Amino acid sequence: xxxxxxxxxPGDPTWPYALYKLLKDAGVxxxxxxxxxxxxxxxxxxxxDPDVHSIPLTSEEEGVAMAAGANLGGEKHVLxxxxxxxxxxxxxxxxxxxxKFPFLTILSMRGDFGEGNPWQMPMxxxxxxxLEACDVVCLRVEKPEEVIPTVDAALTMAFQxxxxxxxxxxxxxxxAKKFA
Amino acid sequence: xxxxxxxxxxVIPKLIENPQDYxxxxxxxxxxxxxxxxxxxxxxxxxxxxxxxxxxxxMALGLALAQPNRKVLCVTGDGELLMNVGALATVAVMNxxxxxxxxxxxxxxxxxxxxxxxxxxxxxxxVMAQGAGIKQVRTVAQDSDxxxxxxxxxxxxxxxxxxxxxxxxxxxxxxxxLDANYTKTVFRKALLGEV
Numbered sequence: 001x002x003x004x005x006x007x008x009x010p011g012d013p014t015w016p017y018a019l020y021k022l023l024k025d026a027g028v029x030x031x032x033x034x035x036x037x038x039x040x041x042x043x044x045x046x047x048x049d050p051d052v053h054s055i056p057l058t059s060e061e062e063g064v065a066m067a068a069g070a071n072l073g074g075e076k077h078v079l080x081x082x083x084x085x086x087x088x089x090x091x092x093x094x095x096x097x098x099x100k101f102p103f104l105t106i107l108s109m110r111g112d113f114g115e116g117n118p119w120q121m122p123m124x125x126x127x128x129x130x131l132e133a134c135d136v137v138c139l140r141v142e143k144p145e146e147v148i149p150t151v152d153a154a155l156t157m158a159f160q161x162x163x164x165x166x167x168x169x170x171x172x173x174x175x176a177k178k179f180a
Numbered sequence: 181x182x183x184x185x186x187x188x189x190x191v192i193p194k195l196i197e198n199p200q201d202y203x204x205x206x207x208x209x210x211x212x213x214x215x216x217x218x219x220x221x222x223x224x225x226x227x228x229x230x231x232x233x234x235x236x237x238x239m240a241l242g243l244a245l246a247q248p249n250r251k252v253l254c255v256t257g258d259g260e261l262l263m264n265v266g267a268l269a270t271v272a273v274m275n276x277x278x279x280x281x282x283x284x285x286x287x288x289x290x291x292x293x294x295x296x297x298x299x300x301x302x303x304x305x306x307v308m309a310q311g312a313g314i315k316q317v318r319t320v321a322q323d324s325d326x327x328x329x330x331x332x333x334x335x336x337x338x339x340x341x342x343x344x345x346x347x348x349x350x351x352x353x354x355x356x357x358l359d360a361n362y363t364k365t366v367f368r369k370a371l372l373g374e375v
Contacts, residue, residue: 057266072364091231092235095235
């Protein structure tokens with residue numbers, strides 16, 4: 001019996017549920033992550049779904065290498081991380097770049113719109129230029145209605161054109177964490 | 181360093197009796213050459229690195245999850261493993277029954293001037309693997325340890341970790357392709373019938 005994606009609780013954003021469905025429908029079977037509040041729904045759905053592998057990582061770079069291994073074995077992998085995790089991936093990104101392995105990551109941003117924790121700002125400001133310097137295509141999302149078409153485009157670029165693609169979910173979309 | 185005595189070129193073929201029975205991901209440098217020598221440089225059942233240090237274990241894990249009906253091995257060195265040693269914890273949590281790691285530990289960074297590595301000083305990788313939660317762990321440091329570990333590799337019904345301690349004799353010199361896209365295509369064509 002296929003896994004039924006639950007309805008979003010009343011008042012919650014609906015796009016994370018639609019995003020999970022999009023990834024599943026595209027054939028993604030491996031979801032890896034270092035937990036982040038911005039990915040809470042995707043992570044919880046992958047944990048509840050018996051048809052996918054839900055993989056907690058100790059460092060985001062593991063997910064970059066896992067994605068390449070999944071491709072060797074004919075599966076699709078997506079890496080979910082906070083923007084701060086991008087810095088942990090830099091050298092490992094040479095694997096999908098050199099091997100032309102499909103690589104898709106979805107980053108929930110910290111250190112951008114409305115950030116109140118100064119420790120998040122350095123990587124928040126650096127993530128896109130650093131990823132682009134590593135030949136990763138960056139697609140930024142700021143509005144709920146942009147999520148699905150953007151990730152759909154990213155799936156095509158990653159798994160058909162064998163590119164490394166990062167979708168950056170802005171704090172305009174996911175909200176800035178409040179610091180007292 | 182007195183227990184780093186075994187010869188990698190002799191022991192690895194005893195641990196992996198029938199290399200064609202496995203899909204193998206190697207680390208960079210020494211283990212890449214060990215396995216190229218074992219499978220043949222043109223072998224299509226192994227994928228080896230020459231960079232992306234720390235990636236061998238997670239790459240092999242991704243492959244093992246994707247291919248649950250095949251036995252998957254990661255063969256990597258002590259330095260490569262230590263760079264991303266948290267991957268042992270990820271492996272233990274996922275615990276795929278078709279997966280095992282053979283760490284070829286010579287206690288040195290053999291490619292960079294043979295500097296003594298952490299394992300040559302104080303670090304014990306088999307204890308770290310146990311601490312990560314991997315249930316089946318064997319240390320192979322002398323000839324009498326080999327048969328039991330080889331049976332575990334062959335049996336393969338739970339995630340395992342073999343800590344193979346060897347002397348610092350260099351691995352076989354063998355020329356292999358360093359084209360990461362070409363070797364990916366060879367591997368995928370053989371396994372999946374597609375590129």
